Amino acid sequence: MKKINLFIVTMILMVALAPIGGNAYGATPVTALVTESKLDIDGKSVALKTYNISGHNYVKLIDMAWLLNKSPKQFDVVWDSEKKAINIKSSASYSGAKPLAESTPVGAKGELSSFDLYKDNNRVKLTAYVIDGRTYFKLRELCMLMDISLVWDSVNKLVVINSKKSFAEETGMSQLNFSSEYGEFQSGTVVNATLDSYKDQVISLVNKKRASLGLEELSSSTKLEEIAQFRAQDMFDDNYFAHTSPTYGDFSSVAKDLGYTAVSMGENIAKGQSSPSEVVDDWMNSSGHRANILRDNYEDIGIGIVEYQPGRFIWVQLFSEPK
Numbered sequence: 041m042k043k044i045n046l047f048i049v050t051m052i053l054m055v056a057l058a059p060i061g062g063n064a065y066g067a068t069p070v071t072a073l074v075t076e077s078k079l080d081i082d083g084k085s086v087a088l089k090t091y092n093i094s095g096h097n098y099v100k101l102i103d104m105a106w107l108l109n110k111s112p113k114q115f116d117v118v119w120d121s122e123k124k125a126i127n128i129k130s131s132a133s134y135s136g137a138k139p140l141a142e143s144t145p146v147g148a149k150g151e152l153s154s155f156d157l158y159k160d161n162n163r164v165k166l167t168a169y170v171i172d173g174r175t176y177f178k179l180r181e182l183c184m185l186m187d188i189s190l191v192w193d194s195v196n197k198l199v200v201i202n203s204k205k206s207f208a209e210e211t212g213m214s215q216l217n218f219s220s221e222y223g224e225f226q227s228g229t230v231v232n233a234t235l236d237s238y239k240d241q242v243i244s245l246v247n248k249k250r251a252s253l254g255l256e257e258l259s260s261s262t263k264l265e266e267i268a269q270f271r272a273q274d275m276f277d278d279n280y281f282a283h284t285s286p287t288y289g290d291f292s293s294v295a296k297d298l299g300y301t302a303v304s305m306g307e308n309i310a311k312g313q314s315s316p317s318e319v320v321d322d323w324m325n326s327s328g329h330r331a332n333i334l335r336d337n338y339e340d341i342g343i344g345i346v347e348y349q350p351g352r353f354i355w356v357q358l359f360s361e362p363k
Contacts, residue, residue, distance in 0.1 A: 081107055
């Protein structure tokens with residue numbers, strides 16, 4: 041009887057994590073690629089089916105609660121019927137049944153979720169997408185929220201999660217850096233407004249350079265930003281810096297995999313610059329990068345940025361002439 045009850049609770053949570061109505065969904069679906077992620081959790085090898093969106097791994101809460109159960113950072117996932125929301129209970133043993141294995145397609149569309157989520161009865165915000173009726177959360181943000189170490193082992197190609205270490209300790213980020221990049225982390229709200237602002241500033245600077253030479257301004261493309269962010273994150277995760285990924289090929293191959301085609305495309309990349317003005321100046325002082333910025337047939341632009349050290353970034357700039 042107990043097993044049956046646990047199964048019922050788990051199914052309720054799975055349904056609850058698929059929000060209903062207009063409260064849950066964003067306007068623009070994104071491509072989610074299925075990946076069989078290799079994880080090392082406290083020294084134990086685990087294979088977990090996740091989705092990759094713009095270079096980030098997305099997981100189900102109940103999967104992580106199950107895998108981290110009985111660890112120093114264990115947590116439970118419960119349904120709050122009064123708030124009509126999920127509540128993450130820190131330090132509590134996982135009370136549900138073992139998550140069911142699900143068949144998943146090679147690729148699917150994800151819609152940005154905006155439903156309410158709580159941690160220890162305090163409202164929090166994590167990036168999440170609804171995919172095939174289930175809600176998947178960004179793994180990095182979840183580990184940051186629960187203060188769990190998360191690193192990428194580029195040699196063995198696996199994600200290493202250590203519940204005995206803190207997120208800040210492993211990433212080398214001070215609490216000050218935490219607050220400036222992600223907002224007030226102690227409040228439980230994960231925000232990445234700084235990088236969004238940097239992307240806007242890069243586009244604005246590029247358009248000023250083009251306007252000064254009588255060229256048309258470029259339009260910001262959500263799809264190109266998705267591809268550029270995927271490229272930047274892949275460079276960080278796989279520890280390389282090049283126009284061709286050892287896993288996914290060049291930027292045009294990534295664009296095709298993410299469902300984007302164009303008449304022509306171009307890419308600028310940079311690493312180490314600490315501000316939009318610095319990176320745009322460096323690109324403009326390089327003939328090949330400058331040519332991409334000033335090419336008159338390009339109409340759209342998208343920017344991807346990843347911080348690989350405090351205050352130092354990987355920058356990806358994509359241009360296209362749409363079909």
